[in-house]
Amino acid sequence: MLEKNKIKLNNIYALLVVVVLAMPLVANNYVLNTFSDVWFYVIVCLGLNIVVGYAGLLDLGYAAFFAVGAYTTAILTTTFDMNFWLTIPFAMLFAGISGVIIGGPTLRLRSDYLAIVTLGFGEIVRLTARNLEITGGSSGIYGIERPFFFGIEMNGSIHFYYAFLMLAFLAIFVSFRLQYSRLGRAWQYVREDEDAAEAMGINRVRVKLSAYVIGAVFGGVAGSFFAVKMTAISPETFMFTQSILILLGVVIGGMGKIPGVICGAFILVLFPEIFRFVGDMRLLAFAVIMLIIMLKRPQGLWPSRLG
Amino acid sequence: MSTLDIFFQQLANGLILGSFYSMVALGYTMVYGIIKLLNFAHGDIYMVGGFVGLITLSLLSPFLGAGWAGILVAMIISMILVGLLGVLIQRIAYVPMLSAPRLSILITALAVSMVLYNFVMSMTSGEYKAFPVDLGYEGLEFGNVFITYTQIILVSSTATLMLVLHFFISKTMYGKAMRAIAIDQDACRLMGINVKTIIAMTFFVGSALACAAGVMAGVYYGSIHFFMGFLIGLKAFTAAVIGGIGSIPGAVLGGLILGLLEAFGTQLPFIGSEWKDVFAFAILILLLLFKPTGLLGKTEIERM
Numbered sequence: 126m127l128e129k130n131k132i133k134l135n136n137i138y139a140l141l142v143v144v145v146l147a148m149p150l151v152a153n154n155y156v157l158n159t160f161s162d163v164w165f166y167v168i169v170c171l172g173l174n175i176v177v178g179y180a181g182l183l184d185l186g187y188a189a190f191f192a193v194g195a196y197t198t199a200i201l202t203t204t205f206d207m208n209f210w211l212t213i214p215f216a217m218l219f220a221g222i223s224g225v226i227i228g229g230p231t232l233r234l235r236s237d238y239l240a241i242v243t244l245g246f247g248e249i250v251r252l253t254a255r256n257l258e259i260t261g262g263s264s265g266i267y268g269i270e271r272p273f274f275f276g277i278e279m280n281g282s283i284h285f286y287y288a289f290l291m292l293a294f295l296a297i298f299v300s301f302r303l304q305y306s307r308l309g310r311a312w313q314y315v316r317e318d319e320d321a322a323e324a325m326g327i328n329r330v331r332v333k334l335s336a337y338v339i340g341a342v343f344g345g346v347a348g349s350f351f352a353v354k355m356t357a358i359s360p361e362t363f364m365f366t367q368s369i370l371i372l373l374g375v376v377i378g379g380m381g382k383i384p385g386v387i388c389g390a391f392i393l394v395l396f397p398e399i400f401r402f403v404g405d406m407r408l409l410a411f412a413v414i415m416l417i418i419m420l421k422r423p424q425g426l427w428p429s430r431l432g
Numbered sequence: 433m434s435t436l437d438i439f440f441q442q443l444a445n446g447l448i449l450g451s452f453y454s455m456v457a458l459g460y461t462m463v464y465g466i467i468k469l470l471n472f473a474h475g476d477i478y479m480v481g482g483f484v485g486l487i488t489l490s491l492l493s494p495f496l497g498a499g500w501a502g503i504l505v506a507m508i509i510s511m512i513l514v515g516l517l518g519v520l521i522q523r524i525a526y527v528p529m530l531s532a533p534r535l536s537i538l539i540t541a542l543a544v545s546m547v548l549y550n551f552v553m554s555m556t557s558g559e560y561k562a563f564p565v566d567l568g569y570e571g572l573e574f575g576n577v578f579i580t581y582t583q584i585i586l587v588s589s590t591a592t593l594m595l596v597l598h599f600f601i602s603k604t605m606y607g608k609a610m611r612a613i614a615i616d617q618d619a620c621r622l623m624g625i626n627v628k629t630i631i632a633m634t635f636f637v638g639s640a641l642a643c644a645a646g647v648m649a650g651v652y653y654g655s656i657h658f659f660m661g662f663l664i665g666l667k668a669f670t671a672a673v674i675g676g677i678g679s680i681p682g683a684v685l686g687g688l689i690l691g692l693l694e695a696f697g698t699q700l701p702f703i704g705s706e707w708k709d710v711f712a713f714a715i716l717i718l719l720l721l722f723k724p725t726g727l728l729g730k731t732e733i734e735r736m
Contacts, residue, residue: 183538230721237470238720240538241669245713248666252710365662369546376539406554412546416525419540423532 172343178381181316186247194348220345265359379425450691459638475665481643518639676729
């Protein structure tokens with residue numbers, strides 16, 4: 126019976142993949158742009174999910190990593206005339222390094238201290254970007270050139286739709302592989318009981334740090350694609366609310382569950398689009414929903430049996 | 433201005449800023465001390481306090497005027513209202529979560545903060561609101577250093593509130609119960625202390641103090657807006673950590689130190705006022721690295 130359900134579920138997943146791949150054939154630009162945003166949030170939410178969901182570390186400054194990736198690509202392509210594709214490894218590298226910088230010294234702290242320190246770090250990155258010359262100050266960097274992909278200039282909604290979709294698939298694949306890897310099991314052990322995990326010979330600082338770095342790299346890659354899609358970035362893109370939005374996606378769907386996090390990203394983007402008529406109250410409604418979810422279903426909307 | 437004048441002017445600025453931080457930090461530290469919850473919504477309670485103060489003051493000013501008498505009455509009324517709001521938040525959001533994992537209650541606190549923040553934002557359409565006070569700009573002059581009466585009154589009223597709190601905590605039965613609960617909740621229950629009521633009372637006192645700080649900030653800066661709770665919440669937490677979280681004198685000390693560091697930090701070469709906030713967060717991170725227990729905090733052994 127269970128086996129049969131699993132086959133059924135796999136069929137549904139396969140159908141969904143076909144639907145999202147074929148979508149540009151029928152959808153208009155508005156729908157494509159909206160769904161590009163969905164895939165973008167799938168990537169960053171899965172990245173944050175590694176930190177919050179797997180390793181159980183509350184990170185309130187995730188937008189910082191995404192900012193580091195975006196600024197790296199923006200600076201390298203505009204000031205140094207570098208090819209976009211070559212900037213991606215740099216974006217990953219710098220995001221990873223910033224993960225080490227913030228994670229290394231602070232991961233020994235208690236969870237609530239960590240939350241505040243990551244929040245402070247997120248603000249430091251944003252304020253630094255606003256005050257430095259190379260990051261364009263408060264107006265940010267604009268005129269970032271669109272990249273070429275095998276001779277095709279990526280300038281339409283459809284190009285970025287596929288680019289973010291492929292990245293989202295990659296992120297899902299990597300998350301799945303990580304979840305059941307040795308490292309993934311170590312994360313979950315540390316999350317459930319740090320002291321017991323350490324007693325079993327898990328180096329908890331190293332394990333947590335790797336969660337930070339891998340999560341940061343996800344954010345960095347998403348950031349560099351974000352920069353070329355938008356062609357302009359400014360410090361205000363990476364406000365605290367951005368970090369909170371990403372966290373919301375992870376929590377609504379269900380921390381640590383990949384299909385749940387994907388659902389969360391969908392809700393995050395589609396809810397405001399569908400409820401446009403609510404206007405200014407949109408974020409308030411969102412906050413109330415998040416509060417109710419935390420009180421009534423702290424494990425998230427996705428049922429744990431399916432995850 | 434001579435260097436000495438700058439020193440005294442920044443000393444005055446730092447003390448005023450620091451006394452705001454201290455008031456908010458007290459609420460953080462009291463709640464943390466008693467139920468080990470980092471109340472993320474505390475900065476937003478300060479912000480809501482400012483707005484409640486604005487509303488009561490506008491309702492009262494036809495009768496009492498926009499001077500100190502009106503401000504005092506409005507502040508007391510809004511402290512009571514916001515204190516009750518704090519208790520309400522605790523009942524709705526925190527009581528059901530006390531046995532849940534640490535991460536869940538932190539996210540719940542974050543959600544409460546978002547609800548308050550977005551509520552005020554949609555009510556005020558994100559605009560700055562002028563505080564209806566008329567206090568003039570008279571003050572005392574010491575050489576080139578100028579301190580307004582408003583500043584003097586604000587600092588002395590925070591000092592008064594802190595003394596009252598100190599008396600409440602150290603001399604009354606309720607204060608004694610609070611200190612006992614911070615040490616061992618279960619033992620307190622066995623000794624016949626109504627733990628639930630005392631925890632609610634802690635939230636009341638903490639929120640009322642944050643509200644007082646919010647009203648004073650409105651009086652001092654002349655306008656308030658929905659975003660003002662975020663940064664001060666963060667900095668008051670920094671102040672609480674500097675002093676040693678859970679320690680009440682520590683919160684006051686930490687707030688004053690942070691205020692002074694910020695005031696003098698802007699005078700250092702290479703650190704202009706645009707780097708002020710970066711400076712405060714950098715202090716927080718460095719402090720947590722080298723002395724996570726803070727200046728007056730006790731070393732705590734985490735339970736298994």
